[in-house]
Amino acid sequence: MQERQGRRAGPTKQKGDVRMSDLVEKKSPEVLAAEIRALSASMLANIVEIGRRMCQAKEILPHGQFGEWVKTKTGYSQSAANNFMKLFREYGAPQESLFGAEVNSQTFGNLPYSKALALLAVPAEEREDFVRDNHVEEMSTRELKQAIKERDELRKQLDEERTAAEGAGQKIAELEERLEASGKEAARQRREAEQAKEELEALKAAPVEVSIQSADPEEVQRAVEEALRKAGEAHKAELDAVVQEAQKANEEREELQKRLKKALQKAKTATESANDGAAQLEVERLKKELAMADPVVAEFRGLFGQASELVAKLLELADRAPEDKKQNLRDALAALGKQMGK
Known part of the structure; x- marks a missing residue:
């Protein structure tokens, strides 16, 4: 019985014996x-x-x-x-x-x-x-995959915003060209109106005797006004269309700026963790491009207002002209109306 218990206890450690576990350094x-x-x-x-x-x-x-x-x-x-x-x-x-x-x-x-x-x-x-x-x-590997996913989603959103901004920029550039052409046309008409005004003033001051025409002055006045109206309506309709498109483009630009602002905020947040500075610079560049159209619209509106005032002054002068000047005035206004109708 004692021998069996001794086997269960196992061998006893003798002096000088070294176990492997004693050699392993605890880390x-x-x-x-x-x-x-x-x-x-x-x-x-x-x-x-x-x-x-x-x-x-x-x-x-x-x-x-x-x-x-x-x-x-x-x-x-x-x-x-x-x-x-x-x-x-x-x-x-x-x-x-x-x-x-x-x-x-x-x-x-x-x-x-x-x-x-x-x-x-x-x-x-x-x-x-x-x-x-x-x-x-x-x-962790899971955190890494999530960071890559967020990066890809942000890049996709920025690409979409950039594409939309490029489309809006192209449309605004086209409108700028049309507005510039309309501004030049308005300036040309203003110069011609100034020239016609000077001619009218010269006719009023010139001591030229003109026989009284048998035509009714009111009828002549109506004919002049009708000619000017028809000549102005065609150009005004074109200008109105350009203005409406410009207003629409401005509305689209404002909406785009809101979207870009959101994208910029998200890019800024991502930059703090991913150093995505290139996307932020691209958004800033697009914002500057979108702001370039405003001065052109303002200049166009000013020129159009001046042209309208000059046409009104010509009509007033024609109405106040003396009877002996009617024929000369009629010829001058008809010539102006013909030029505006081209």
Whole structure:
């Protein structure tokens, strides 16, 4: 009975015996975490080198045999092999290193396989900055995927806003050209009106005797007014159409500015975490372009008002002209009406 109990107790430790557990150094959780990260980093480098060799094998093997070769010779699935080859193409050094497996940038050197694979969704030229700016090493894989998703959604929204702004800018540019042409036409009519006014004043002052015409002065006055009205209506209708389009464009611009303001705010928020300064500069550039149309509209309205006042003054002078000047005035106003109708 005592012998059986002794076997259950197990062998006793003799003096000088050393157990393996006594030789293992006790490590803190921080040290263990650092070792895990180091092993994960070397894992990525090794996977990259596996991908390199799979790419080499795929080039050598006959077409259509790579998948079976991967499965039977390496034990990996076709999808895993595809991921390994992608990682090699994106992270692998151009040449094999004599000092062991390594990646093409120290920025990616400490990333585990899952994060490196998720980062393939970020363009290669932006990937390194994205990793640094977002402290990807401190993220979980789920947090990294969410950050990439939010980045893509913001980029999509900014692209849509930029496209809308470019369309509005093109429309405003077309309106600017039309407004400029209308302004030049209004200026030309103003010069002609000034010239006609000077001619009327000269006719009033000239001591020229003109025989009284048999035509009814009121009828002449109505004919002059009708000619001026018809000549002015055609141009005024065109100007009114341009003004309406300009007003509509301004309304669209105001709506676009509201949308851009929202996009800018969102971009500013994203910039604090993702350093997305390029999108913010693009929004500022679009805002400046949209503001360029306002001075043209103001100048056009001023010129149109001046032209309208001059036409009214001509009508008033024609009405007040003496009877012996009617024929000369009629000829002058008819000539002006003819010019305006062109």
